[in-house]
Amino acid sequence: MAGAEGGRVVNSYLVYRASFYLMMTVATTALCADPTDDRGGWFLPPVVAAAGLAAFLTVDRKPEWSLPSGLATLLGVGSLGLLYAEYTMDETQAIRCLGHWLISLQLIKYFLPKRIEDDWVLFMVGLMQVLIGAVINVGDQVGIWLFLWAVLAVWVLGQFFLQREARRFLAPAGTVANARAPLEPLEEDPYRSLFDAPYFWATARVLALTLGLGFFVFLLLPRQQGVTRSRFGPTTAKHLTGFEEEVELGQLGEILENDTAVMTVEFTDGDKIPTRPPAEPLWRGATLNTYEKGRWRRQNYRSQRTLASYRGRSANRRPALRQLIKLEANDSPTLFGIRPFVGIESAYRLGQGPQLNPVDGTLYRNEARGPYDYEIVSELDPDLPQLSEDPPSDDRIKNVLLEIPDDIRAALEPIARPVVAAHPGDGPEAVRARAKALEAYLLDPGVFAYSLEMRQVDASLDPVVDFLVNRKEGHCEYFASALAMLLRSAGIPSRMINGFKGGDWNDFTQTMTVRQKHAHSWVEAYLGRDKEGRARWLSLDPTPGNEREKSIAQIGGLASHFRGVTDLFRYVWVFYILGYDSNRQAKLYSPVRELFKEIREGYGIIWKWGSETFSKLFDFQSFRSLISFRGFVVSFLVLSLVVALFRGAVWLFKRLLALWRGPIDDLQGSSGVLFYRRLVQLLADYDLKRAPAETQGEFAHRAFRFLSGREDGAREVAALPEKVVEAFYQVRFGHRELATETLEDLEKSLDLLEARLSEPAPG
Structure with missing residues (x-):
């Protein structure tokens, strides 16, 4: 500089x-x-x-x-x-x-x-x-x-x-x-x-x-309705561990230490009024049914069913929670939402929108690449049955939901039997009580602890048995697997769910960002059918919540302390750049429209009052009534208005006349400007020119340094450029007239400068 x-x-x-x-x-x-x-x-x-x-x-x-x-x-x-x-x-x-x-x-x-x-x-x-x-x-x-x-x-x-x-x-x-x-x-x-x-x-x-x-x-700019984030052709998406067709026990731990965002969610109620989400919501994802030798597998076939769009609140409809989800690009077809779902809305064409697998209740998409935008509408009561999900058949209950390897059954039955013994019976409530008792057994902090370390004490045992008998510490996948096996050993059909729990709530944007570190596993126990023949599933989470939250809080390093600010930028980018459509445009403009509506109503009231006041003010019954105090006020106002209109018309006429004549340089013949122009010409003869970005004052100062550095008589007149520029400023910007003595002094100074510059250099 x-x-x-x-x-x-x-x-x-x-x-x-x-x-x-x-x-x-x-x-x-x-x-x-x-x-x-x-x-x-x-x-x-x-x-x-x-x-x-x-x-x-x-x-x-x-x-x-x-x-x-x-x-x-x-x-x-x-x-x-x-x-x-x-x-x-x-x-x-x-x-x-x-x-x-x-x-x-x-x-x-x-x-x-x-x-x-x-x-x-x-x-x-x-x-x-x-x-x-x-x-x-x-x-x-x-x-x-x-x-x-x-x-x-x-x-x-x-x-x-x-x-x-x-x-x-x-x-x-x-x-x-x-x-x-x-x-x-x-x-x-x-x-x-x-x-x-x-x-x-x-x-x-x-x-x-x-x-x-x-x-x-x-x-x-006008926007289309339902704009979705799309790409040119297929893309290489991020791998989402834990949501493959086959998941190894402990594999979910790979993403529990990853701070990468998976999805960003906005919450509204059934009438699309913004609201806050429930505490630590469970984002249901993949359903895992079969366990063998430390591996969970999903079903090897997939059927599909489309949920109807949510029609809003009616007399017989319960309150609902909407989740507008912006899913980041990943390689899994699994979609996430809070169960039970009652409606799905998306801007994708038929066949490309979200689908529900009626066999295991999994939401998925047909194209497992690129980002994906969709909206889930959920019931507020998590114990309500899932619409469009088929109850499991007796064969499926026996061969899938109760299936457990013999060695694991032999090891787990002695553990489960005393826990459920206090809750006999065959009804749904008795099954619920036994399932809750097994969940409470794993939640006992005096026996089990949460840890991301994946070590095995006895390699000869199944990892679930080793967790329950020897290690007694692990992350959510071990707790959920242990509960699923305990339930099956106690005769309760169950399945394991991989998804996410909670997320980072941002008070600035009123959105939740779910990251890979929020990945979670829990269990759903089958309670039978309700009166309408629908499947009843009970969600059970046996993982110690407090210890899990402490572990999540430690992930992210220094960046986690600025998460509110970074998520704010992320929200603007995801929702108002990539996902900016007509609905969001209308949402953004609604406060402005309301403001203009109130302004219009306010001016309407003022206009009505003014028109009524003036009608009363100018309402004279006869000429004699004009000769009064009210008549004097009216006459004064009318004459003042006429004078103001006349002066305005004169001013407008002068402005139009000036525009028609064109600009007139009233300083063209001004003495201060002429002296400055003469100075510029004199200095230009000696290759001293003002640069485009240089002010007249800066140019005069540079001329002073130039003249001061000469070895001839120009040193005597080095201060003259700044003197001329000062006079130029007074005329050009101060709109002042120079005195006769000043003009004569400037003329003599410029003559002296010209004479000194014309002298030959010494030597």
């Missing part, structure tokens, strides 16, 4: 070029922001940054060090081969391949001389990378890089304009700047005093205004 005389000076061209390379690096980062979809793209931003630094130190300072044009052409043609090779490796990633090809062209362009047109080409290449990144990437990090690129783009365009105008201004008289000449540092930087605090403050205001107006226009 250039400050006072003798301070450090920053070359404006080098600032422009460094900013340009930084902008291009951010554009490449926006393209490669999602590493799960671009496995080999993580190294491209560092390569682009290194190439920009190399070009900054070589070609941009010495254009003769650039690549030969023939070699550059050969490399450009060769990049087409790389494009084709990458496309043949994965034809579903055509747009991403195009983005990578643009990066290769960008790198070639870096090491060529850069004219004004070349910088425009590079800028458009960066813009294309940003647009491609916005289409193919949906992670919340993409929004941050897009914002940074927009800020840098506005800054770089401003610097580009200054560099272009400087070359036009400094072109020799009677010529124009050579547009085909490479951009390189000027011999004398015209913007040495540019980078100061006022300049950066003004730039910040322009950035804020530009980005604010852009975002405002984005919010105002």
Whole structure:
């Protein structure tokens, strides 16, 4: 930054070029922001940054060090081969391949001389990378890089304009700047005093205004209803451990220490009024039925049934809880929601929307890749039966829900028998009591403890038996597996559920972000059929809650302390950028509409009062009634209004006349301005010209330093430029007339300056 005389000076061209390379690096980062979809793209931003630094130190300072044009052409043609090779490796990633090809062209362009047109080409290449990144990437990090690129783009365009105008201004008289000449540092930087605090403050205001107006226009653009986050073709999605067809016991622990977001949820009631969720909601996911040798398996067949859309509250409908879910990209077909579901709504076409498996109550989607947006409507009572789920047949109860290996049955029956002995009977309530007793047995903190460590004391035993008999500590998957086996050993049909429990609630956005660390396993016990023949399932969670919450709170490191702020940015990106549709637009505008409605009603009341008041005020029964105090007030108001209208008409006429005549430079013949112009002409004869970004005062100060450094008589008149500029300021901005003595003094001073500058240099 250039400050006072003798301070450090920053070359404006080098600032422009460094900013340009930084902008291009951010554009490449926006393209490669999602590493799960671009496995080999993580190294491209560092390569682009290194190439920009190399070009900054070589070609941009010495254009003769650039690549030969023939070699550059050969490399450009060769990049087409790389494009084709990458496309043949994965034809579903055509747009991403195009983005990578643009990066290769960008790198070639870096090491060529850069004219004004070349910088425009590079800028458009960066813009294309940003647009491609916005289409193919949906992670919340993409929004941050897009914002940074927009800020840098506005800054770089401003610097580009200054560099272009400087070359036009400094072109020799009677010529124009050579547009085909490479951009390189000027011999004398015209913007040495540019980078100061006022300049950066003004730039910040322009950035804020530009980005604010852009975002405002984005919010105002008409939106379609039910916009969903989609991608170009299939994508490589994040793997969601614990929701495969076969899950090894303990495998869920892999994601319990992962802070990655799985979904973001908004909650409303049945009438779509925002509300808070229940404490620690269970997000039901995959149903696991068969256990053998430390592995749980899902059923090997899938049927589907579509739930009807929720019709809202009616006289015979119970209160409901809506969950608007933005599911991040993952490779599992499983969908999540709070059970029991009574309705599903989505913007996907028939066959692509959420489906319910009536056999095991699992929600799923047909396409297990990419992000997914849907809305679940749930009953508030978790003990109510699930609609559209078929009761298990006797054969399924016997061979699936009560199936338990013989060695495990032999080990667990002695444990379960004394626990359930106090609750005999065959009815649903007796079954419930026995199931609750087994759950309470595992919740005893004096016997069992929560831990993420997965060690086995006796490798010869089944992991569930080893957990119950020896280890007696583990995470939720061990507790749920143990309860499911205990229930089956006691003759109670059961199944294990993998899903999520709770989430990070954000008071700023009124949303919940569910992360992988919230993964959870619990058990559903079958109680039989209700009076209407529907299946009754009881959810049981045997995992110690307090110890689990402490473990979750420790995951995330330093970033967890700023979770409220980061989730706020994530909410804006997911709900108001990627998922911004007509419904959300209407929700955003509703307070504004209500405000305008109240304003209109208020003005209506004022207008009604005013019209009634004026009608009474001007209601004169006869001419004699006009001669009164009320008549005097009315006459005064009417005459005042006529005078105001006349003066307004005169002012408007003068303004229109001035516009018709065109601008008149009333300072053209002013003495102060003429003296300043003479000063500029005198100094220009000695190659001392005012730069485009330089004020008259800064120019006068530079002239003072120039004249003070001469060895001739010019030192005597070094202060004259500042004296003339001061008079110019008084006339131009102070609108003052100079005294006759001042005019004569200025004329003598300029004559003396001209004489001193005309003297030959000594020696």
